[in-house]
Amino acid sequence: RKEVEQDPGPFNVPEGATVAFNCTYSNSASQSFFWYRQDCRKEPKLLMSVYSSGNEDGRFTAQLNRASQYISLLIRDSKLSDSATYLCVVSPYSSASKIIFGSGTRLSIRP
Amino acid sequence: DGGITQSPKYLFRKEGQNVTLSCEQNLNHDAMYWYRQDPGQGLRLIYYSQIVNDFQKGDIAEGYSVSREKKESFPLTVTSAQKNPTAFYLCASSMGTGGQPQHFGDGTRLSIL
Numbered sequence: 189r190k191e192v193e194q195d196p197g198p199f200n201v202p203e204g205a206t207v208a209f210n211c212t213y214s215n216s217a218s219q220s221f222f223w224y225r226q227d228c229r230k231e232p233k234l235l236m237s238v239y240s241s242g243n244e245d246g247r248f249t250a251q252l253n254r255a256s257q258y259i260s261l262l263i264r265d266s267k268l269s270d271s272a273t274y275l276c277v278v279s280p281y282s283s284a285s286k287i288i289f290g291s292g293t294r295l296s297i298r299p
Numbered sequence: 300d301g302g303i304t305q306s307p308k309y310l311f312r313k314e315g316q317n318v319t320l321s322c323e324q325n326l327n328h329d330a331m332y333w334y335r336q337d338p339g340q341g342l343r344l345i346y347y348s349q350i351v352n353d354f355q356k357g358d359i360a361e362g363y364s365v366s367r368e369k370k371e372s373f374p375l376t377v378t379s380a381q382k383n384p385t386a387f388y389l390c391a392s393s394m395g396t397g398g399q400p401q402h403f404g405d406g407t408r409l410s411i412l
Contacts (some may be wrong), residue, residue, distance in 0.1 A: 289341045291341035
């Protein structure tokens with residue numbers, strides 16, 4: 189089993205739709221969680237950190253479920269500009285070598 | 300503007316040649332990282348450094364070398380021992396290693412001539 193697993197997609201949804209991705213992780217000691225966005229042939233950019241209580245940033249909501257060991261990202265009222273690959277990142281507090289990037293979920297928003 | 304600068308954007312390597320990728324940050328971050336990304340794949344950690352004059356191997360360090368003589372700089376050398384160097388190389392930095400998000404440069408694409 190991979191340490192961090194994401195559905196590769198692609199998710200193809202119409203503009204204005206709500207879409208959700210899950211990311212599962214295997215190391216129960218993981219402490220920090222992030223979502224990054226990566227556009228084609230570009231670097232990953234931090235979208236949001238994921239906190240235990242869940243957090244929201246505009247149209248984006250991230251949640252953490254420690255019991256089931258997954259994090260989720262919900263995008264509401266999707267825009268064409270949301271088309272990208274979304275990377276899930278899992279990290280324990282102490283070790284840089286244990287930061288794990290998921291392979292990403294591709295999202296394509298159609299007009 | 301604060302950020303991470305990678306150069307060059309594109310690089311071509313000849314057989315048997317060593318090439319060096321530059322990474323400079325002015326974010327005053329302690330930790331710096333090098334990743335490799337192959338098409339359709341996730342990021343794989345090559346080397347990381349938590350402090351000046353110290354660095355650690357990541358998952359795929361063979362065929363690569365680094366130095367960290369200054370806080371701002373973390374160059375990566377792709378040696379001739381790396382037989383499959385064609386990839387997208389990403390440098391990142393963070394305030395610390397644990398629990399801190401990483402910020403990336405815009406990458407270097409390396410190809411074999």
